[in-house]
Amino acid sequence: MLQFINDLPEHVVGIHAxxxxxxxxxDKVLVPRLEDLAKRQGEINYLIVLETNVQNFALGTWFQDLKLALKHFTKWKKVAIVTDQHSIEWTASNIVNYLLPGHSKGFSLDKLDEAVKWIAE
Structure with a gap:
């Protein structure tokens, strides 16, 4: 399940998985929010908190991720991935930076406040 994270600045979309x-x-939660943000701001600041294993994401979600990434390729400003899955945290900090313009950074769950501060800057 995806839920919105409230109390973030209007230039940030936050999702809790x-x-x-x-x-x-x-299709119902993430895509409309990111589409709206890209239209309103001209750039995307995206915070995702993963409190589920990435294996719990349906195959169609990965395709949707790829479509969103390519559709708004030049608009990605910051991506913060908050998780206790160390491989995902490492990937966010070390590989995603080479795949998308802008910056991405991984944070452990106990650093959520730090992630929110970073994404909001």
Whole structure:
């Protein structure tokens, strides 16, 4: 399931992922919010808190991720991935920076406040 994270600045989309994440979650929750942000701000600052294993994401969500990344390729400013999955945290800090323009950074769950501060700057 994907849920919005409230109390973030208007130039940031925050999503909390828990349990099973379906393509419908992406289509109804994430995609409209990111589309709106890209239209309003001309850039994307995206915070995702993963409190589920990435294996709980349906295959269709990965395709949706790729479509969003390519559609708004030049608009990605910051991506913060907050998780206790060390491989995902490492990937965010070391590999995603080479795949998308802008900056990405991984944070552990106990550093959520630091992630929010970084993404909001």
């Amino acid at each position: 828990i349990g099973e994440v379906t393509k419908e979650d992406y």
